[in-house]
Amino acid sequence: MRVLITGCEGFAGSHLAEHCLGMGDEVWGTCRPGAKTVNLAQQLDRITLRVGDLAQPDFVRGILREAHFDIVFHLAAIGVVHDAQREPARTYEVNLLGGIHLLEAVRTQSPRTRVVVVSSAEVYGLVKPENLPVTEDQPVAPANIFAASKAALELAAHPFVYTYGLHVVIARPFNHTGPRQRPDFVCPTFAEQIVKVENGSEPVIRVGDLSPRRDFSDVRDIARGYRLLGLHGAKGEAYNLTSGTSETVEHILHTLVQMARVKVEIRRDPARVRETDVMDVRGSYAKIKAATGWTPEIPLAKTLRDLLNWYRDQQAARHSHP
Numbered sequence: 395m396r397v398l399i400t401g402c403e404g405f406a407g408s409h410l411a412e413h414c415l416g417m418g419d420e421v422w423g424t425c426r427p428g429a430k431t432v433n434l435a436q437q438l439d440r441i442t443l444r445v446g447d448l449a450q451p452d453f454v455r456g457i458l459r460e461a462h463f464d465i466v467f468h469l470a471a472i473g474v475v476h477d478a479q480r481e482p483a484r485t486y487e488v489n490l491l492g493g494i495h496l497l498e499a500v501r502t503q504s505p506r507t508r509v510v511v512v513s514s515a516e517v518y519g520l521v522k523p524e525n526l527p528v529t530e531d532q533p534v535a536p537a538n539i540f541a542a543s544k545a546a547l548e549l550a551a552h553p554f555v556y557t558y559g560l561h562v563v564i565a566r567p568f569n570h571t572g573p574r575q576r577p578d579f580v581c582p583t584f585a586e587q588i589v590k591v592e593n594g595s596e597p598v599i600r601v602g603d604l605s606p607r608r609d610f611s612d613v614r615d616i617a618r619g620y621r622l623l624g625l626h627g628a629k630g631e632a633y634n635l636t637s638g639t640s641e642t643v644e645h646i647l648h649t650l651v652q653m654a655r656v657k658v659e660i661r662r663d664p665a666r667v668r669e670t671d672v673m674d675v676r677g678s679y680a681k682i683k684a685a686t687g688w689t690p691e692i693p694l695a696k697t698l699r700d701l702l703n704w705y706r707d708q709q710a711a712r713h714s715h716p
Contacts, residue, residue, distance in 0.1 A: 397464060551564065581701055597657060
């Protein structure tokens with residue numbers, strides 16, 4: 395099977411590339427001009443990579459003329475909420491228009507190719523406690539620019555399914571973490587701080603509000619889910635990818651602290667406290683399980699240990715190559 399992964403150099407994209415290669419697929423990928431490919435270091439010589447801007451219609455069209463793909467996984471996006479809030483117009487250009495250009499390229503060049511559009515559980519917005527766990531029947535009510543851009547692409551995909559007949563599946567991942575995640579997310583920011591302490595920094599971890607509960611999955615489970623949706627997801631349907639349980643941010647922190655090689659002090663930092671109306675988030679994976687057999691497999695403790703070890707490896711590599 396030949397697959398194309400947009401945003402291949404990113405956190406989830408690199409794990410999806412690794413998983414698809416492990417399953418015997420021929421993997422092609424796109425990355426934006428100037429992007430670092432460090433996440434693909436182990437796979438780069440086995441991937442056909444094309445560099446370009448998805449907001450330019452000819453870019454994906456040209457790739458689809460080069461080769462036939464069984465599945466296109468569309469992950470490329472401005473994917474960090476505060477990045478999106480800073481540049482709303484650019485976020486819509488990349489996340490909405492980029493997705494539309496991709497769907498239009500599939501329609502005109504390769505209409506039998508299946509497309510998995512990676513959206514986000516952020517599209518559900520502020521879900522009331524009585525509506526947990528979140529199912530795909532929960533109305534979409536995005537509360538930030540990133541979520542709105544993803545919800546807009548989901549809506550834009552509908553005519554490509556119902557008017558043009560494309561096989562498009564929507565994936566709605568909840569929080570996921572693991573090796574290679576940027577330190578501006580909650581789990582890696584703790585892991586990075588611990589590794590700095592292990593390497594001689596002040597033995598203090600600065601934290602915000604630790605009381606919210608979040609639904610954390612392993613990125614490798616999520617990548618496996620994307621591929622299964624490409625193979626077995628029903629045309630026009632949306633599917634949650636979720637652990638099905640929620641843990642407090644405090645539990646995440648203490649799990650990582652217990653894995654630290656040194657003693658650390660936890661100190662509340664007002665600058666890290668973010669206002670949130672959402673104290674608990676958890677989703678249901680019943681629908682994707684019924685469609686594909688997918689369930690989460692990797693325990694949270696293993697995810698966090700692998701994340702911490704990845705940051706240790708990064709630090710060691712920096713010290714050996716100053």
